Structure formats: structure tokens, C-alpha cells
Amino acid sequence: MRIGRISFISRVMLALLITAEMAAGGQAMAAEPEAKVIPAGSFMRGSGRAQREAAYHMDEVAYGHSRTRAQQWYENEFPYGPEETGGYVILRHLVTNREYQAFVMDTGHPSPDVTSDTWQGYGLIHPFSRTRRHAWQGQQYPQGRADHPVVLVSVADAEAYAQWLSEKTGQPWRLPVEAEWERAARGDDGRWFPWGNEFDAVRLNSHDRGPFDTLPVGHFVEGQSPFGVMDMAGQVFEWTATAAGPGRRIVKGGSWDDKGCGICRAAARHSRPEDLKHILVGFRLVRDLE
Template sequence: MYSARTPLTQTISLALAAAVLILTAACQRLPAGAPSVPESSVPKSGVPGPGLPETVVIPAGPFFAGSDSAERETGYRLDEAAYGHSVTRQNGWYDRERPRGEQTLPAFAITKTTITNQQYAAFVAETGHRAPDVTPGTWRGYGLIHPYERTRRHAWDDGSPPAGRAQHPVVLVSHADALAYAAWLSRKTGMTWRLPSELEWEKAARGADGRLFPWGDDFDQSRLNSHDQGPFDTLPVGRFPEGQSPYGLLDAAGQVFEWTSSPGNTGRYLVKGGSWDDKGCGVCRPAARHARPENLKHILIGFRLVRDL
């Protein structure tokens, strides 16, 4: 089993950690026009300052990405057992996954959970960026199975998140909205934040050994927010610590799909992770992938961010 601990985190001294906390606290809630804190003074360990998204460090090195025929067959069988039909198999959903093989990436940090409504609200309040919502006409134009009325529990009111959902993942955000938040957070902190590539997301979600799910090779519906156990809705982030990846990433299966920086076909970007709407959950495997239109604002799609180390 690949260890979630890294030499980097093991070697940070208590003295350095104390200094880091002071520096990260100082870089929060900067007033307009204030100088940003240089990245060299920000912790590389994943320890956040107040208001910063918490991150986990993904070490440099090789890992297994993608799937082979046996894993794809497992995904199809999970779906068939959950839904009682073979639609995903008939449509070849998992046949388009990256062929299983070894990849290598440099080290990076990734937010431990998806960005929450509360975190996104600070961006909306400061920049005046459009709040997460969608019109009835736009929603109908997507041709999705969910009725428009279901979007209302996720939509914001007068620039504020829905009541009681501050710690839920932000949804109804397009790919461009996610990029705008990343650019704002970069300006605020002096660090460079961005959407993860498909490979970065996959390594963070499944570790180096190519396991089928973040926690191992066997599907366990108690380890994620999926339609298998309900509640058929988003939940506050981090509710399933037993479903974490080897690096400590949370909610990488179920909860919401997540935008990546990796393009699909024209005008689309790959999303990863599965959602609260899915059963089975073949699509919740980190190797699973599909592309969505970049302008789509879906109740099933949120995002998390990475920064280079």
C-alpha cells in the first residue's frame, strides 16, 4: 500500500511550521491593492492559513493511470447490478478511458476537498463575479434529465449561497467560472492556483498503485456520497474520511464531478469523480472520464484546484 505520508511533510520542523502559520495568516483577506505574499514564504506542506483551501501534497514520481479491460468490465458490472440495465455498456462509456499504463508527474499540492460555497462566496463578494445560478431556458437547452426545479436548492440568492449549504461543494459553475476563481485566489495569495490536469487529478485520487477506487479495489457505498445510500443531494465536504485516497484527498469519488484543465472534444473539458446522482458506481472510479461543454453549469459539477511545488 502506498503511504500517504511523504518525506517532505516528515522533515518540516516545528519551528518552521510556527513561522509558516504566522506568514499564512498574514496573507489572508488582503485589502485591495495590498502586496501579495511571495510563494517562497507560503508553506509547501499543505497546511492552510485562515481562509485558504486546505491542500494535500502529491509527491513527484511514477503512478499507474487509466484502466485495462478487467477494470472496465468491473465498472460495467457495478452499473448493471445497481441499475438493472446495461446502458453504460451499450454506449461504451468506459471504453474511452486512457489505457492503463505508468505515468510520471512532478510534485504538486491539491485542495483536499472541492471548493465550497463559502470559499467561492468570498470571491463573488469581492469581485462581483456572477453567482452560481442558471435560467430555466438555459437549463432546458442542456437537455439534462434533472428537472429545473432541482437546481433551485443549489442556486444562490442575491449573491449569497443557499441557506445551510456553506460547506457544500459549489456547483452551477462553468469551466470559465472555475478559472476565474483560480485567478482571483492566485492574486490574493501570491501563489499560482489552477485546475488540475486529468492525470494530476487521477494520481491524487487513486495513489500510485492504480487501485480502482480511492480506498482500494472493492466498491463500498459507505465510503462516498452516491445515490446508493442517498441523500440524492450534495453533502458538506469531507463527510467520508474512510473514502480518502492514499494521499488524504477527500470526496474524490461521488459527491460531484470535477472540472479539469484537460480538453475533450472541441469546446469540452474532461470531468472526473462521479456524483451524488450515480449508483454502482463505475463512473466514480478515478480512471473514468467524460467530457462536458465548457459553458455548462450543472448541479453535478464542481471543482478543486492545484498549485505547483
């Protein structure tokens, strides 16, 4: 509870500082959001056959069918082995509605939303009516969702927020590349999930225990990664800077809609069109370590 309370206060203070800066004409630098340092070094990336088979089995038990196995969802994962990253700093929490609102109000950037025609064009399973609980009214996020992760944002939206935050803090924020995201999620020892190799539904927001919706960030303290980064399994998928073919990006982490949860493993890879505005996709940012 103490960790969660401190995180909440940090996010509130950031929003207040940015609002005060806006009122003063934008002259002062805003406080940097809460983040964790990942030093330069090596980590164990990807998965082996045993892990992939275990992931398929988890899905089969949860869903009662073998669709992910038949469609070979996990066959594009990197072979298990060491990978190097430089040093970087990563936001401890997903960007929230409260934080994104400061950006929207300061810049006039379009608020998170999607039209019925656009949503139907995506061909997704979720009905359009389900997007309404996440959609903003003007520059106001949905009531009671200040500290939920912002969703219905495209790659361009996330990158615009990163540019704005960079200007406000004087630090060069950006979307993480896939390797940076994966290392922050699983640590250096190659664990499957942020907490270890065994799936534990009480440590994340997935469909296994509900509520089949987003939750305030930082709720699952026991699910944090070895580096202390929160919500890197379940909650919402996260955009990365890594391309997955023309006009597509890798997303990582799984979501509140998933159960099993093979897709929630740090090694799992999934791609989406970069202009997609989905209720299952949000983002966090990184910057290079000075």
C-alpha cells in the same frame, strides 16, 4: 471526527482571513487553503479489460439495465500502465460555497445560477426545479450549504476563481490536468477507487445510499485517497484542464446522482461542454510544487 473538525476550522479561517483582507483594502496575503502535496513520480493510470467489465457489471446490478455497456461508457479510458507527473499541491477539499462567496463578494463575479431556458437547452434529465436548491440569491449561497461544494459553475467561473485565489495567496492556482487529478484520487498503486478495488457505498456520496444531493465536503473520511484528498469519488464531478474536443472538458469523479458506481472510479472519463453550469459539477485546484 477530529480530522473533519480540523478541516472545517481551516475553511472557516480561510474565509475570515479573506474577508478581513477585503475590509482592509486587499493589502495582505490570504492564508492558503488546506492542501496536500503530491511529489513528482510515477503512478498506475487507466484501466484494463477486467476493471472495465467489473465497472459495467456494477452498473448493471445497480440500475437493472446495460445502458452504460451498450453505450461503451468506459472504452475511452487510458490503457492500464505507468504515467509520470511533476510535483504539485492539490486542494484537499472541493471548493465550497463559503469559499466561493468570498470571491464573488470581492470581485462582483456572477453568482452560481442558471436560467430555466438555459437549463432546458442542456437537455439534461434533472428538472429545472432541482437546480433551485443550489442556486444563489444575489451574493448569498443557499441556506445551510456553506460547506457544500459549489456547483452551477462553468470552466470559466472555476478559472476566474483560480486567478483570484492566486492573487490573494501569491501562489499560482489552476485547474488540474486529468493525470494530476487521477493520481491524487487513486495514489500510485493503481487502485480503482480512492480506498481500494472494491466499491463501498459507505465511503462516498453516491445515489447508492443517498441523500441524492450534495453533502458538506470532507464528510467521508474513510473514503479519502492515499494522499489524504477527500471526495474524489462521488459528491460531484470535477472540472479539469484537459480538453475533450472543441469546447469540451474532461470531468472526473462521479456524483451524488450516480450509483453502481463504475463512473466513480478514478480511471473513468466523462466530458461536458465547458460552458455548462450543472448541479453535478464542481471543482478543486492545484498548483505546481516549488
